[in-house]
Amino acid sequence: xxxxxxxxxxxxxxxxxxxxxxxxxxxxxxxxxxxxxxxxxxxxxxxxxxxxxxxxxxxxxxxxxxxxxxxxxxxxxxxxxxxxxxxxxxxxxxxxxxxxxxxxxxxxxxxxxxxxxxxxxxxxxxxxxxxxxxxxxxxxxxxxxxxxxxxxxxxxxxxxxxxxxxxxxxxxxxxxxxxxxxxxxxxxxxxxxxxxxxxxxxxxxxxxxxxxxxxxxxxxxxxxxxxxxxxxxxxxxxxxxxxxxxxxxxxxxxxxxxxxxxxxxxxxxxxxxxxxxxxxxxxxxxxxxxxxxxxxxxxxxxxxxxxxxxxxxxxxxxxxxxxxxxxxxxxxxxxxxxxxxxxxxxxxx
DNA sequence: GAGGCGTGGTA
DNA sequence: TTACCAAGCCT
Numbered sequence: 001x002x003x004x005x006x007x008x009x010x011x012x013x014x015x016x017x018x019x020x021x022x023x024x025x026x027x028x029x030x031x032x033x034x035x036x037x038x039x040x041x042x043x044x045x046x047x048x049x050x051x052x053x054x055x056x057x058x059x060x061x062x063x064x065x066x067x068x069x070x071x072x073x074x075x076x077x078x079x080x081x082x083x084x085x086x087x088x089x090x091x092x093x094x095x096x097x098x099x100x101x102x103x104x105x106x107x108x109x110x111x112x113x114x115x116x117x118x119x120x121x122x123x124x125x126x127x128x129x130x131x132x133x134x135x136x137x138x139x140x141x142x143x144x145x146x147x148x149x150x151x152x153x154x155x156x157x158x159x160x161x162x163x164x165x166x167x168x169x170x171x172x173x174x175x176x177x178x179x180x181x182x183x184x185x186x187x188x189x190x191x192x193x194x195x196x197x198x199x200x201x202x203x204x205x206x207x208x209x210x211x212x213x214x215x216x217x218x219x220x221x222x223x224x225x226x227x228x229x230x231x232x233x234x235x236x237x238x239x240x241x242x243x244x245x246x247x248x249x250x251x252x253x254x255x256x257x258x259x260x261x262x263x264x265x266x267x268x269x270x271x272x273x274x275x276x277x278x279x280x281x282x283x284x285x286x287x288x289x290x291x292x293x294x295x296x297x298x299x300x301x302x303x304x305x306x307x308x309x310x311x312x313x314x315x316x317x318x319x320x321x322x323x324x325x326x327x328x329x330x331x332x333x334x335x336x337x338x339x340x341x342x343x344x345x346x347x348x349x
Numbered sequence: 350g351a352g353g354c355g356t357g358g359t360a
Numbered sequence: 361t362t363a364c365c366a367a368g369c370c371t
Contacts, residue, residue, distance in 0.1 A: 056366085264355080
């Protein structure tokens with residue numbers, strides 16, 4: 001790219017962004033930034049972790065609740081693990097919540113409560129990778145950075161009509177993104193290029209008529225926008241099956257904690273058989289007349305789960321080997337993933 | 350570096 | 361229903 005082309009692209013994008021009026025609660029508006037307002041790195045970091053592979057409408061209420069309950073990184077660092085996991089329940093990718101706490105404790109402890117502003121130090125913190133480090137540097141500190149997320153990948157593979165499929169094209173995309181990034185307005189530029197991907201250069205129906213880069217876009221010139229980015233074809237996800245045993249006692253249900261690592265790590269569960277592609281072998285916690293309640297279908301990233309739910313009232317004197325009985329009214333305070341929320345909902349009172 | 354890791358919305 | 365998608369990180 002020539003210097004002139006880079007300059008034209010930056011100007012067109014930032015003009016579009018300044019006029020767009022789009023605001024997100026964790027972002028500084030350009031006019032406020034121009035007036036000297038500064039961002040709260042804690043609030044920015046929190047938003048970036050929550051937004052990893054998560055839509056803005058889904059993450060937004062969680063962000064407000066977390067900020068109200070734990071207003072500072074010190075407050076979050078002192079929180080109980082179980083409270084944080086319960087507050088994260090329903091947001092998915094639960095390793096993010098465990099890393100969130102670990103990161104908060106590192107920042108509150110050895111970093112004296114201040115988030116670092118250099119990429120190398122940011123990258124050492126748990127849950128912060130290449131994208132998030134650059135996003136924090138740009139949004140929280142307004143320092144030169146180059147954010148490359150799914151939006152930017154889509155915009156740039158179309159702009160330059162990059163034929164290499166993802167993820168192989170990432171190094172090339174990163175180089176081009178770094179050339180384009182505006183060192184004079186890093187925070188606004190980062191927000192602008194992501195907004196462009198989120199609102200104009202969308203996957204299925206890009207609105208090229210309003211795009212500030214349409215005149216420069218190689219894919220648009222050929223009318224093949226939605227063919228980019230190129231991607232490797234994915235394999236079909238398998239179906240796994242299991243049986244969940246809902247043990248009730250006077251309306252309460254037996255819940256226990258899952259192992260800290262792996263799928264739904266550290267979250268609560270209704271006990272079940274193993275989940276496999278073969279029909280599950282029945283393995284109830286005690287002999288009883290188990291009543292079928294129906295089947296829950298739940299889709300994970302790499303497999304679909306069909307979980308048959310059966311229910312029995314616990315015999316007098318029977319005690320769960322781990323976990324405890326939780327009343328329906330107390331389910332909201334539990335770290336209960338959506339899957340088991342569906343299971344509990346199937347178990348009639 | 351390829352696969353594990355949630356959830357809810359949309360076509 | 362099925363497939364794909366959403367501001368990725370970690371191992």
